[in-house]
Amino acid sequence: MAEVAGPAGRAVYAEAPENSRGRLVPEAQSPTRTPFQRDRDRIVHSAAFRRLKHKTQVFVPYEGDHYRTRLTHTIEVSQIARALARAFRLDEDLTEAVALVHDFGHTPFGHAGERALDRCMAAFGGFDHNAQSLRIVTELERRYADFDGLNLAFETLEGLVKHNGPLTGPYAEDAEPVPQPIREFDARFPLALDRFADLEAQAAAISDDIAYNTHDLDDGLRAGLIDLADLDQLDLAGSIHREVKARYPRLDPSRTIHEVMRRHITRLVEDVIATTAANLDALQPQSADDVRNAGRQIICFSPAMIEAVQQTRAFLFARVYRCDSVMRVMREAERVVEALFERFRARPDLMPGDWAEGLAGLSDERLARRIADYLSGMTDTYALAEYQRLFDAMPQLR
Template identity: 60%
Template sequence: MVAALGFGTEPRAPWAVDPATTRGRLYPETSSPTRTPYQRDRDRIIHSTAFRRLKHKTQVFVYHEGDHFRTRLTHTIEVAQIARALARALRLDEDLAEALALAHDLGHTPFGHTGEDALDACLDGFGGFDHNAHSLRIVTSLERRYAEFDGLNLAWETLEGLVKHNGPLTDPHGNPVGRYAERGLPHALVTYPEWRGLDLHTFASAEAQAAAIADDIAYDAHDIDDGLRAGLLALEDFEEVPLVGDFLRDIRRRYPGLDRARTIHELTRRLITAMVEDVIATGIAGLETIGARSAADVRAADRAVVVFSPAMAGVDRAIKEVLFPRLYRHPEVMRVRRDAERVVRDLFGHYVAAPDTMPEEWCAGLADCDSWMLARRVGDYIAGMTDRFAIQEHRRRFAHTPELR
């Protein structure tokens, strides 16, 4: 079974991205004698300020709800592990897949998607906010650590995968598609000077697709885990979910009397394994179907190839049909979300009215700027905050700060 799914020590496949043929970096650098371009990118991401901040950014539960619930950082580590496993089985470049997994959530605001929605509303009329595009802005501009350039100066293939891991953003004529069809491409993307060179009309590499599906797998498994342990979900909620219900019944049959904590872990462990093996088998078949002989063939395909099978996609939908109303829309979670939205809105209004209360490096040059530049600068500042720092700043600026618990 393992050999059939592609595990082993085979060399990188022809459809994998080859670091020896990288399109390079915006600012040329001397090659490393000990690391490939994607190993260097992975290392730069891990050592970035934005990566460290993920430790105190929300996944579903705010940071002080409990030390054992996921944060953006622990989620990112789980995604990287799954992405690397997929890349190894599909004989892709593991370092590129890992780098993309590690970078995929760098652009998230405090308070998870709640913070993103609130900041997007605050920036309505000023280009809005999109966390995927903001990840690009972080690695190309906002990280300021190197003497010779702003950003991390990542390789083209890493930037491409970061922007397009969820699929093409435009059609071949440059018209935005999918979620961007109505609003247009995100402001943070089109302000990157080389954005047109990222081939937004094609799919990304198989490595980027592996990172994207790894994100879905990790989300499903750890949100079930966290929701059950928080008491917002019950094991019985999943009895009718395809595959998950089967796992649950088999666990109860094989281990009668097993305590709830171990039952939860056994359930999520089996789910991750099943999803990973499904993607590997489906990916191998998809690569064969498109006749992939190069990474260019993967990008030129008319669909993503590192995906769930139709049956597993149905399981994924069924899981989300439980998670959305019972976890993400749980009354307690919604109450905290409303309070978190208020924190972001209040901070945005305050800094727009008093930009000099931001740190010097953030308010520099704003004295005579227009409203657009001011709003975007404030948005960048708030997006970089951790949950904890945002709450602390709110307490400094306002008489009452909601208790996000």
């Protein structure tokens, strides 16, 4: 039986699940789910997805229970992405799959852990969380009898790797070399690294920007790193704050924050919808490949909103990400990751279970990559437990 068709009314430029380019390891079609529904379900049921619950977004678990984690961030991104997919009549299941998988490769302690692991791996090709996401879904998740990884469809893998744009060729904004894990997989299963991804992946990518630019402001306010009055120096958040104060002059601070943040998301989403609709009218793509060959992102902010988003990002770096209290914790988190890496380099047999098997004959590069795989898969809490086991001490990430 053919795989179930997508919802009626799909746009001509959307991905058609019945025309999926397939998987690295061929599988029988499902009688009840499209390829993209299967991918979404495999992602949600993976160990890597569950681990996001205990991985830092900005604030480590000690800071409080109400701040975002990688998991709650991912869920927020997927909700926004589905809304955009519905607005443009895209395949919602593929869009959601790309949104749900986009942060799989993040280390414990967020970007601090990634910085530390990248330094540790400098002699072995470095460490990149997007490339690590690909390793997880193509190799490291080992649950299925017939293959390693999740054996996701081409379109989901393409979206994971290229949701921020091409990695090679004239349209690649990032001049850095393509990470080795991506190059190695692309040699086996080409992902057209020189072209843009489909609209489903572009929707997921901009939803990530919308989510973190909003909820990092929210968490910064609730952490006391910024005050509501500080928002007035921002064009977007400031205008919304003044609008809320004018309409609800006696509203308490907690509700004011929520009212500002929900309108912040709405303003960003509506800008993307209007800008993208104009781009689609101008381009008139007749297929997903027309999108790939367009030579630019189609789902994007307006020029004015790009400036506002960049202003917000600069504000967050100065007042939240790089503030003294956060940086003190992140420096200690980096030290933890580096110490764990060096200890396992010296004594790889100290890694538990399967990680310590088959070490004989591994090159320095392969051994380092295995250690990086082990460390990057750790949650914050597990990394701290491993540090305590190996060093008989508990770091104070406060």
